[in-house]
Amino acid sequence: MTLQPPAAPQVSGPDGRPEPLRLTFALPLALLAGAALLLALPPYDLWWLSPAGVALLGVASHRRRLRAGFGLGLLTGIVLFFPLLNWTSFAAGWLPWALLSSAEAVFVGLTGLATAWLSPMLDRWRALCPVLLGLLWVTQEAARDRAPFGGFPWGRLAFSQGDAPSLRLAAYGGAPLVTFAVAAAGGCLAALVWQRPNRGSLGFLVALAALIVAPAALPLGGSGDTSRVVAIVQGNVPRLGLDFNAQRRAVLDNHASATLKLAEDVKNGKQRQPDLVIWPENSSDIDPLRNADAATEISAAADAIGAPILVGAVLRTDNPADIKNAGILWNPNTGPDLTQEYVKQHPVPFAEYMPMRSVARLVTDKVDLVKNMLAGDHTGIIRTSALTLGDVICFEVAYDGIVRDTVTGGAQILAVQTNNATFNAAEARQQLAMVRLRAVEHGRESLMASTVGVSAFVGTDGEVHDESGFNEAAVMVRDMKLDESRTLATRLGIWPEMSGVVLAAGAFIGAFLLRRKRRTSGDNAEVKTEER
Template identity: 55%
Template sequence: MTVLEARPAQEDPDRGQPHPVTRALLRLRPLLYAVGAALALIFAFPPHDLWFLAPVGVALFALATHGRRARAGAALGFVAGAIFFGVLLNWTSIQVGKMPWVLLVGLQAGFMALQGAAAAYVSPLLVRRVWLFGPVTAALWTLQEALRGRIPFGGFPWGRLAFSQGDSPLLGFAAAGGAPLVTFATALVGGLLVALLMNVTGAGVRTRSTVPMASAQVVKRGAALAGAAGLVVVAGLAVPKTEPGGTAVTVAIVQGNVPRLGLDFNEQRRAVLDNHVNATLDLARRVDAGQTPRPDLVVWPENASDIDPLRNPDAATRISEAADAIGAPILVGTLGVAPDDPEKIINVGQVWNPRTGPGDRYIKQHPVPFAEYVPFRSLARKVTDKVDLVRRDFAPGDRPGVLQLGPARIGDVICFEVAYDGLVRDAVVSGGQLIAVQTNNATFNVAEAEQQLAMVRLRAVEHGQDALMASTVGVSGFVDAHGRVYGATSFFTAAVVVRQLHIDNRRTLATRLGAGPEYLFIAGALAALVAAALIRRRTKTEEEQ
């Protein structure tokens, strides 16, 4: 044997080690997952409407946070939330500047941080229990949305997974359990995708406890997980939807438009009123000429008359002129003085009948904080002087928006109220037969309007009722009980659309159950957190022994 052969082999310290770039990418992998989750969610929502990316976003979020420390999960959740909400809610900065937008995005991202921390915390529960990824991920996502939709100041439910599923088979779940069930189903598919990926490749798993499986087991379990995801989608299609029925009524939406977009739309209030009156008079002329069927009822949007017709005879005369000409009652979006506090104003849906004038009215129950009233005004003024554009705070109403409008009882909600499950449901169970959403998008953009219309689509399926959205500037349109949109108008354009809708007193399972499914999912999320805590305690005890 030669000396060379006898010499002990020298161990190459770099042998078998990943390339430095590869090591860097591996360290950044959770962050890349979080960014990918945000981007997928952004494109799932209007105006992009790639609904199938919502489960992908959920899956990437789960991959980012699984196996991390709670603090790391929170940081990754905040990153994902900041990017997602920063883009989704960019319309909030158009008129009021960047600082309020930054604060709102930061608040919403904070809830995503809590979800990230929770997702990381439950990781020990999912070790050797890959099948739990789906329901646990879905329950945690529903819990996050429930919190975000309630606190602070009544919450801000924008960006719920359910509102991205307008064209998805999963929208059908709205008829059985409302927005919470649609969110749960969407996140469930995402969680099952993660489970499938981990079953096949182990991607994203950072634990020594995973037991290798035989290839046959991998295939068998993978088939089961893929089948479960497919079954969820098929089940969404199988949920019975309300078929058109009841009495047919002809409804007209008048989108009068505004002279210019912006926060100063109040200073254009006479021009905005005249736009809606003139558009209705033109509709009446077309009806008299036999070009358009005569509507049984007409809906004007929020802020169509910011001159209170109950206190201003000139505004009352103009609205009466329009109602008399069309020969049908008009639901007018207007402002008024709060009955119990003359220092405050109210946002009103006012019935205006031909010949007899004002009828019943609905007062908006959920004024928007920092837009229609300013909490902590002196402190908020230090952030932006735009708060002083809200010169007088709005007072909330105290009853659901059920109004008799000609032959139909309208379930009226105003603007952002359509995002709140309870407010819409209250209008339906209190007797509303047709969901009407009056809104004013003049201070935002078309993306915000389309996001709002997506909420109307879900509400129509949820309660099995035809619905409509009437906007000053667009997007206005009709939605049937299957969530299909008809007659959608262009943005920043004057338009009148007329369609036959159906009024019905039938109630879906979702209407009857109310918040029950959401509470069930919240209980499931809390149970998962408790189970994870017990596993962590047991593991710590075993390590100490």
């Protein structure tokens, strides 16, 4: 006789159905889920922890009551977002940081609630676990990218995959497909935990390996035959000993001086002649269209380098309370080309403009410290004699549609102008991870130009080149290949994400029908018992 090892015990309720994991185990799992998701993102970059984080939350919230599922997800979100967004407290203080982090955590709470809601489907068709968890995370991010006040997409699963094979999936379905693959891998891990070892376990292991490793074999687009020389100027920001107006002038001086030094190096044969120079966001906080001294300084730099400069400028309006955040093409000899100007389309709520200002003023008068930044009304297409640039400003790189619109509008390379001076290196690296994804997603060589760092060039495979340090001046010059082809992700646009949302809605309806059937079966069983 062959002795078989005893089967793993399953806890069952009075009706014979499996019960959720004990709360004493579920709470630590939810905490670990948040920590894993945090450490997967920059600056830690332990990308392989993202599927583990999804799996831990899935196991913790499976079969729970909806309220408990939400609470566990909220706990995961708090552990993730409070440290991840800590840099928002540097300039704005602790209250906006706490409000933003809490709002983002609510969406993860809803993911825990949704996992609990789908438990009947997960129990009945275990093979659907990877697909359902993938759809849940795509749907959660789709909502978080849009609400409230236009959304805040920071901390997406896709942005943790800069060094992972799954980054290549961005070329086929954008950030939503990368998120789906990461969450589906987490679903494979969760399914392996939920079930006893059997033949099905092998299938989940194979699927897990395929989701994590197989994307490395996918071909990528981009990298055309024509190239142009592009320079990034990171002028740095003086922090001590200057009042506000003096510091603004010093920032402009730094960028102009660095450009003049580059021109001298070009003249002496130490550096190549650039076709385009990129200055970062806020490189001229003094409006050069209204201030003659600022305009003269920028013109001198453009004339010396003999190439157009994309200047990041804060523009004043006739209303002193209103400003614009813009990128302006400044040509040598002729000055600003106002036909090649991009105004930031998505100002950041509570930082660049104040939603419901009259209501917020009832809480604190500090709301009036926030200017009213006016949103632009067109895509960031900047055309020079040498190339067509797709320009987005700072946090806009996190939004799928804003970046895609530049590519469909004819951009041959992508640029992100940003100012990280009021944040820290962690925020800058989180932003650079987004640039890496966008370069792969659209098959466009890309760059990030920052006042203080991190500035860098990025290839169409997501590889980072010539990365600058933080809080230092730097000038980087590189050949960038121009491309006008379109990846599958560019052509599909929003459809992969919307398909995921629709399928998730179908799963919610299916779970509702299963729950209803379960309640009906339970009522019938009670009637039969009473008749006996």
